[in-house]
Amino acid sequence: MVSSLRARQKEDRRIRIVASAKTLFEKKGYDKTTIENIAEAAGVSGVTVHNYYGTKAGVLLALVIESDQKLIARLQESLPTNADDLVALTLAFAHTILDHAITNLDKVIWRQVIAAVTTSTGTQLSKAYFKLDQQLAYVLVQRIEALQMAGKLPATIDPVHLGKALFHLQNARFIQFISSDDCSQAEIETRLRNDLTALFAVPAV
């Protein structure tokens, strides 16, 4: 048997639960959507939703993981391999991420995502999320390597260290972006630019 009836049914339910949740979160908002609402829309019992995803935030995380996989694909093809410099590259990277985030979910929901990821350390879903974060960072690392190959960065720099540092900085600004209702995308990109300008002006010891 390639995949048992049971496995197919399970997969089916997973898909229905996540799809129903996405629709409801968008329509009613995260807080006003109950597990029971999701369960009803998906045609399962509330306890089944818990059995599958543990918590309401777990369902949200599953949904974000799906969307993040698309983001990585988008970054891998759209992020230029021949950027002029590191500032331009990092800003393009951040721009794509912010853009993707805000077109998919609103800030209130993203806050729940951050909260869910930090509190549910150790679970399958949070591990999957962190893995995607690593993949995201690695896209940047690859472009930095290309930049270095093109002679636009000193050969002494470790691209992995640099990529991770820039990713963390971008991520910190991302969290700041979603944490405040009145912080525009343009504003956060300006701040990131200021970060980079200041950091790169520091001479190596």
Place this chain on the structure above:
Amino acid sequence: MVSSLRARQKEDRRIRIVASAKTLFEKKGYDKTTIENIAEAAGVSGVTVHNYYGTKAGVLLALVIESDQKLIARLQESLPTNADDLVALTLAFAHTILDHAITNLDKVIWRQVIAAVTTSTGTQLSKAYFKLDQQLAYVLVQRIEALQMAGKLPATIDPVHLGKALFHLQNARFIQFISSDDCSQAEIETRLRNDLTALFAVPAV
């Protein structure tokens, strides 16, 4: 009246609630401590705890804000004004913060703090928390200014931008530290050092 009886009683209750919560969180852990437990220990009703702090996480936040005020004081006197270079300064800054964090609360509780801060955007408590974060960042800015005055940093650099960037990076690593049970303080400090070394090796455009 300097302070009415009512105001004094209110302040008294606040103190009792936060103190009881701290004791209980340490003894039983955050999850196993109920609002009712805290209320009982503080000699008030459960609803009063809600009226005062909104949520259980709100009580935790109040407790962290207290502790963070001490941290700022500690940093202001102990963080050297005559550091050798920016790497040493930033690492000393991070070290003090990590040290303070881990001696006051365990990682599991810190995760709840991060979650609470991100989800409760707009509340009094989260505003107070962000304000302390700013003060923390400003301590670093001041030391960077001193470094610049001493001729150890180019005069063209904006100390505010640089300080904020470094604070965000430090904060990102702090969150990574508390997000994993098997990530030592030494390990995170090494990572931060790698971040800084890589970033400062990038030439200005």
Place this chain on the structure above:
DNA sequence: GCAAAAAATTTTATTGAATAAAAAATTTTA
């Protein structure tokens, strides 16, 4: 093809967070 075994879902029940409204108690103030 059928019956026993295995697996998964649903039902049922409980705890605790969060919130709202009414009731009760206490402090203020006139």
Place this chain on the structure above:
DNA sequence: TAAAATTTTTTATTCAATAAAATTTTTTGC
């Protein structure tokens, strides 16, 4: 000291989360 104002407590409800028992459905062995 009595009325007014404020605050806490009581009471009640919704929903997340979890556990255990009961039920249904799929597998598997014959």
